[in-house]
Amino acid sequence: xxSTPTADAPATFALRSVTKSFGPVVALxxxxxxxxxxxxxxxxxxNGAGKSTMVKTIAGIYQPDSGSLExxxxxxxxxxxxxxxxxxxxxxxxxxxxxPDLSVAENIFIGRQPKNRFGFVDRQAMRRQAEALxxxxxxxxxxxxxAEGLSIADQQIIEIAKAISLEARVLVMxxxxxxxxxxxxxxxxxxxxxxxxxxAAILFISHRFDEVFALxxxxxxxxxxxxxxxxxxxxxTVDALVREMVGRDISTLFPKTExxxxxxxxxxxxxxxxxxxxxxxxxxxxxxxxxxxxxxxAGRTEVARAVFGxxxxxxxxxxxxxxxxxxxxxxxxxxxxxxxxxxxxxxxxLVMDLSVTKNTTLTLRHQLARFGLISRSREAAASRExxxxxxxxxxxxxxxxxxxxxxxxxxxxxxKWLATDPRFLIVDEPTRGIDIxxxxxxxxxxxxxxxxxxxxxxxxxELPEVLGMADRILVMHEGRITADFPRAEATAEKILxxxxxxxxxxx
Amino acid sequence: xxRVTLAASPTRTHAPTRTFFRGASRTFASREFxxxxxxxxxxxxxxxxxxxxxxxxxxxxxLLNSAIFVVMAVGETLVIISRNVDLxxxxxxxxxxxxxxxxxxxxxxxxxxxxxxVGIVLGGILGAVNGLIVTTARVPALVITLGTLYIFRGINxxxxxxxxxxxxNDPQEFGNLSAQTVFGIPLLALIALAVTVIFxxxxxxxxxxxxxxxIGSDPVAAELFGIRVRSRVILAFVVSGALSGLAxxxxxxxxxxxxxxxxxxxxxxxxxxxxxxxxxxFGGSGTVAGAAIGAVLLTTMTGALAALNVSKFxxxxxxxxxxxxxxxxxxxxxxxNSRRLRVSEAKAPGAAADDIEATHV
Numbered sequence: 001x002x003s004t005p006t007a008d009a010p011a012t013f014a015l016r017s018v019t020k021s022f023g024p025v026v027a028l029x030x031x032x033x034x035x036x037x038x039x040x041x042x043x044x045x046x047n048g049a050g051k052s053t054m055v056k057t058i059a060g061i062y063q064p065d066s067g068s069l070e071x072x073x074x075x076x077x078x079x080x081x082x083x084x085x086x087x088x089x090x091x092x093x094x095x096x097x098x099x100p101d102l103s104v105a106e107n108i109f110i111g112r113q114p115k116n117r118f119g120f121v122d123r124q125a126m127r128r129q130a131e132a133l134x135x136x137x138x139x140x141x142x143x144x145x146x147a148e149g150l151s152i153a154d155q156q157i158i159e160i161a162k163a164i165s166l167e168a169r170v171l172v173m174x175x176x177x178x179x180x181x182x183x184x185x186x187x188x189x190x191x192x193x194x195x196x197x198x199x200a201a202i203l204f205i206s207h208r209f210d211e212v213f214a215l216x217x218x219x220x221x222x223x224x225x226x227x228x229x230x231x232x233x234x235x236x237t238v239d240a241l242v243r244e245m246v247g248r249d250i251s252t253l254f255p256k257t258e259x260x261x262x263x264x265x266x267x268x269x270x271x272x273x274x275x276x277x278x279x280x281x282x283x284x285x286x287x288x289x290x291x292x293x294x295x296x297x298a299g300r301t302e303v304a305r306a307v308f309g310x311x312x313x314x315x316x317x318x319x320x321x322x323x324x325x326x327x328x329x330x331x332x333x334x335x336x337x338x339x340x341x342x343x344x345x346x347x348x349x350l351v352m353d354l355s356v357t358k359n360t361t362l363t364l365r366h367q368l369a370r371f372g373l374i375s376r377s378r379e380a381a382a383s384r385e386x387x388x389x390x391x392x393x394x395x396x397x398x399x400x401x402x403x404x405x406x407x408x409x410x411x412x413x414x415x416k417w418l419a420t421d422p423r424f425l426i427v428d429e430p431t432r433g434i435d436i437x438x439x440x441x442x443x444x445x446x447x448x449x450x451x452x453x454x455x456x457x458x459x460x461x462e463l464p465e466v467l468g469m470a471d472r473i474l475v476m477h478e479g480r481i482t483a484d485f486p487r488a489e490a491t492a493e494k495i496l497x498x499x500x501x502x503x504x505x506x507x
Numbered sequence: 508x509x510r511v512t513l514a515a516s517p518t519r520t521h522a523p524t525r526t527f528f529r530g531a532s533r534t535f536a537s538r539e540f541x542x543x544x545x546x547x548x549x550x551x552x553x554x555x556x557x558x559x560x561x562x563x564x565x566x567x568x569x570l571l572n573s574a575i576f577v578v579m580a581v582g583e584t585l586v587i588i589s590r591n592v593d594l595x596x597x598x599x600x601x602x603x604x605x606x607x608x609x610x611x612x613x614x615x616x617x618x619x620x621x622x623x624x625v626g627i628v629l630g631g632i633l634g635a636v637n638g639l640i641v642t643t644a645r646v647p648a649l650v651i652t653l654g655t656l657y658i659f660r661g662i663n664x665x666x667x668x669x670x671x672x673x674x675x676n677d678p679q680e681f682g683n684l685s686a687q688t689v690f691g692i693p694l695l696a697l698i699a700l701a702v703t704v705i706f707x708x709x710x711x712x713x714x715x716x717x718x719x720x721x722i723g724s725d726p727v728a729a730e731l732f733g734i735r736v737r738s739r740v741i742l743a744f745v746v747s748g749a750l751s752g753l754a755x756x757x758x759x760x761x762x763x764x765x766x767x768x769x770x771x772x773x774x775x776x777x778x779x780x781x782x783x784x785x786x787x788x789f790g791g792s793g794t795v796a797g798a799a800i801g802a803v804l805l806t807t808m809t810g811a812l813a814a815l816n817v818s819k820f821x822x823x824x825x826x827x828x829x830x831x832x833x834x835x836x837x838x839x840x841x842x843x844n845s846r847r848l849r850v851s852e853a854k855a856p857g858a859a860a861d862d863i864e865a866t867h868v
Contacts, residue, residue, distance in 0.1 A: 081733035110732065
């Protein structure tokens with residue numbers, strides 16, 4: 001077997017029946033994909049379908065438990081990212097991975113900077129090459145500035161520049177467009193197509209079907225960590241893809257129960273934070289679920305954090321049931337019966353090493369204490385009650401929450417906040433990284449809470465979730481609310497259009 | 508492609524002047540410059556108050572006293588930039604300084620070069636132990652090197668017992684090292700300067716040196732990007748150990764007597780010098796030059812306060828204030844930068860970079 005590709009050379013890169021587990025959690029049950037030179041291959045699937053695990057396996061960060069990786073027909077094993085890079089594989093991750101202290105140019109070339117004749121990094125050449133890359137991408141980024149404080153879109157562009165400069169034979173892009181505007185997406189596509197025409201094999205992951213169909217030649221669908229099917233892009237419809245991705249009817253996934261909508265609970269007027277968001281006006285009523293949609297980086301989480309009093313704002317007001325809330329005071333917000341379930345439950349929502357009981361009762365410490373000491377039996381009783389109500393599946397209440405699945409962890413976070421009896425609840429990406437089965441349970445819970453008269457603000461990047469759950473949908477784009485749709489009027493196309501106002505194509 | 512040429516040419520016309528001004532303003536805004544300014548002010552004020560402070564002998568003492576700290580601070584800088592810390596440097600200095608005495612008592616005719624090789628290699632091995640444990644156990648270096656601080660010191664104690672070696676005049680040529688001058692500058696200071704220049708160039712220009720900044724800036728991203736994090740971090744610890752070993756040899760030459768507690772407590776002074784010199788304690792930014800100036804500043808401070816008849820007790824408090832001030836300045840600059848970036852980027856996307864102070868290197 002030769003390693004030089006010929007006319008009928010084997011596929012450039014292939015994963016065959018790769019599996020990967022983390023403890024009891026199976027992240028990848030059957031990772032199979034065949035990337036061919038000169039073709040752009042889309043990988044679609046819901047969050048938690050195993051796409052990112054597959055990407056990290058290709059990148060050499062995860063080592064598969066079983067199955068094989070093949071490069072030009074030969075089995076390969078990567079021990080780390082450096083080895084996969086040396087093999088000509090370049091990966092753009094979902095989360096940009098830049099070095100904030102280094103200059104933009106150095107971020108692109110770190111580890112392979114151009115050298116001058118003394119063997120030192122040639123900064124002039126490095127800047128020139130970075131400038132050339134940016135002009136090819138058509139973006140005005142100063143190569144000398146530090147990467148700290150760059151917008152997510154600019155960070156993503158630097159990642160792309162990095163990948164291009166590597167002249168990779170295999171390019172993997174894990175949701176590269178999530179934070180980009182329409183023009184930037186078009187530019188990225190032009191670059192991807194020219195790389196493809198030069199014979200690169202490209203793997204493209206996106207949640208936006210319009211992009212998948214505009215760019216890709218082949219589409220592979222994954223569900224629950226397993227390979228489902230591969231199609232020629234010209235021979236499949238969006239509906240058929242969605243059916244394969246979801247594996248069941250969407251309507252049963254989001255069991256929204258109708259709730260009686262009451263008075264305004266939370267009122268936000270003219271909220272402004274320079275450079276982050278501006279002119280934010282909205283109300284949330286009792287029993288209402290307001291969906292907050294938009295692209296990553298549109299400022300949704302920032303608004304929620306300012307409303308809850310974690311971050312400061314420059315002007316505007318937040319009122320809970322008629323009483324104004326002081327900015328920068330989460331304590332006031334909690335006292336006013338507000339609750340905030342953050343996006344990153346591992347870092348912000350839970351103390352991973354503490355037991356289910358301790359985590360659930362974390363917000364109740366004062367109520368449970370007698371003479372300043374927390375009663376263990378009352379703590380256990382309170383925790384049991386909430387765990388039962390939310391159907392948290394755990395071997396024992398005393399197990400550390402880190403042993404639970406993502407969905408059950410999320411239920412513990414919810415339980416923790418529900419125990420404070422809130423009137424207004426903010427949930428940020430409530431089902432990110434949660435398997436499909438538990439997802440529906442989290443949705444049922446949120447819907448039930450609204451049914452009991454709690455006002456809910458739900459930030460979500462998943463359109464089906466927003467469409468299925470929300471009574472009203474606000475869309476943010478670049479720090480402003482660009483649309484406000486009642487449930488009946490909202491469609492995926494309208495939301496996407498409002499989320500990317502300068503996108504030429506919304507459908 | 509014609510659009511590219513059009514877009515690129517105006518930038519090129521302005522580039523030299525813009526780069527010059529930006530370069531100049533970066534120099535003055537840089538942390539190294541402000542530490543240097545603090546050092547200059549301190550020297551001027553002290554000399555005005557007590558002219559004997561900068562007499563030829565006073566200057567020479569200052570340089571000799573600084574030299575050993577500078578050498579150690581340079582090694583510590585590499586470690587701290589990679590988001591680690593080496594607390595064992597004082598113990599490594601002690602162990603190598605004592606070895607110097609032991610080697611000379613066993614081989615009185617050891618050539619000078621041999622004793623330097625012994626010190627540097629022994630220090631490097633001890634540093635490698637630090638690096639291997641830190642990267643294998645994946646436990647914060649603070650804890651590991653706190654452990655090796657005691658282990659190395661313990662070995663030194665067990666080995667030395669109550670033995671003291673007086674190597675400053677036995678052999679005489681070794682003791683003379685610290686008295687020699689080249690064009691009036693003490694040899695030790697020149698060694699420290701050479702070490703600083705070599706590692707300044709390394710961190711500025713070598714790929715593996717740049718990797719250290721990347722690792723300290725974001726270790727996870729460095730791993731994702733395929734940087735050999737483990738070997739780079741081990742290298743930083745080896746350099747720190749080897750330079751502490753070199754410092755141990757210099758110490759033996761300069762201070763004559765070495766025993767069980769030589770170098771005790773140096774680690775905190777070294778970390779202080781590095782931080783005061785503008786190296787971020789959580790890694791990713793700072794320079795060897797800054798750390799070296801920081802080491803000179805702290806040494807000068809001690810001398811200056813003595814020259815000004817300030818009580819010894821206040822000297823420590825003032826060093827403490829300097830450390831906290833250095834950290835607060837870093838924090839304020841980075842907060843101000845991020846706010847300015849946020850606001851200016853919202854107003855004019857892409858045009859924000861020009862008025863930002865250089866916090867990166």
